Amino acid sequence: xxSIQRVDAPADPRLADYRSARDPAWRRRTGLFLAESALVxxxxxxxxxFRTRSILATEPIVAGLQDVLERAPADLVVHVAGHAxxxxxxxxxxxxxxxxxxxxxxxxxxxxLLAPDRPLLLVLExxxxxxxxxxxxxxxxxxxxxxxxxxxxxxxxxxxxxxxVSVGATLSVPHAxxxxxxxxxxxxxxxxxxxVALTPGAxxxxxxxxxxxxxxxxxxxxxxxxxxxxALALADRAVRIPMxxxxxxxxxxxxxxxxxxxxxxxxIS
Numbered sequence: 001x002x003s004i005q006r007v008d009a010p011a012d013p014r015l016a017d018y019r020s021a022r023d024p025a026w027r028r029r030t031g032l033f034l035a036e037s038a039l040v041x042x043x044x045x046x047x048x049x050f051r052t053r054s055i056l057a058t059e060p061i062v063a064g065l066q067d068v069l070e071r072a073p074a075d076l077v078v079h080v081a082g083h084a085x086x087x088x089x090x091x092x093x094x095x096x097x098x099x100x101x102x103x104x105x106x107x108x109x110x111x112x113l114l115a116p117d118r119p120l121l122l123v124l125e126x127x128x129x130x131x132x133x134x135x136x137x138x139x140x141x142x143x144x145x146x147x148x149x150x151x152x153x154x155x156x157x158x159x160x161x162x163x164x165v166s167v168g169a170t171l172s173v174p175h176a177x178x179x180x181x182x183x184x185x186x187x188x189x190x191x192x193x194x195x196v197a198l199t200p201g202a203x204x205x206x207x208x209x210x211x212x213x214x215x216x217x218x219x220x221x222x223x224x225x226x227x228x229x230x231a232l233a234l235a236d237r238a239v240r241i242p243m244x245x246x247x248x249x250x251x252x253x254x255x256x257x258x259x260x261x262x263x264x265x266x267x268i269s
Contacts, residue, residue: 002055002069002076004062010088014079017101018056018089033158035100035171042068043168050102050171052076056086057098065098104158110176110184113147114191120145120263121193121217125181125231126153127252128222133157134165135253136220141169143260144267148175149217151182151231185219185234193217194236198259199227200249202238209239209262216263220256223249 007014020026021034032053035044038061044052045068055078057065062080069078087094113121122145127133133155140148148157155162157170178184188195196209197219210216219235221227226249232238241250241258250258 002072002078004078007079007081010085015089031104032101034160037096038098040168041098041100044171048171053101055100061098108176118146119215121147123149123217123219124154125151125221128155130155130159130162131165132253134162137166137169139257141173143264150177182230182234188217197235197238199238200240202240204239206239206241206259206262223252
């Protein structure tokens with residue numbers, strides 16, 4: 001079971017890492033990331049591959065997490081502090097009442113996600129905005145995506161805002177980088193996936209996205225630019241979402257959610 005310790009002063013040395021964690025450069029150097037809110041921290045403890053180093057939370061939230069804390073390793077420290085202490089430590093009006101520091105650990109290799117038991121993947125090209133990254137992971141989790149592959153220009157799924165928007169999905173849905181972009185898309189095809197690009201310029205509608213039993217990798221691009229010519233050239237086919245006249249695009253997370261719903265519907269029909 002985790003060790004629970006009361007902290008009453010913002011300057012307490014036990015909270016030094018939380019004060020330092022306000023600096024993104026410090027988080028990069030140390031290989032740590034921040035998770036915010038009781039629900040996200042619960043998923044960090046119960047559903048993720050990441051090691052939780054410590055938790056800072058109010059007493060009622062600690063009580064609500066008791067079931068997962070009882071199963072946590074003994075070296076996990078839970079600092080119990082009120083909202084006022086948390087706000088001063090974090091340097092802004094933090095009101096969620098729960099934070100955790102966790103270790104990134106080694107990056108996953110993309111090969112680990114190209115397994116026979118992972119029939120549906122989501123592939124992101126240069127989606128930099130953390131709101132969109134988080135929302136895409138949240139949609140992916142909802143519709144059964146088994147892994148997310150990222151181009152080098154895609155934002156960090158473990159950035160605090162991406163984790164928060166995803167409601168912890170970036171912690172539970174595995175992800176990996178494809179360093180040789182877009183050439184690494186051929187690795188997906190060699191592993192038996194049909195790479196399907198979601199783009200407004202496609203001729204086929206989204207209803208033609210996939211067939212039952214097909215291993216699918218849905219490819220989406222950044223807002224504005226969309227998918228690059230290189231990525232489109234390596235896709236097996238492309239589909240679009242029909243829209244009202246005069247409307248040429250949707251938010252990338254909304255579009256991906258619609259497409260993933262169609263894949264899910266085919267899979268369970």
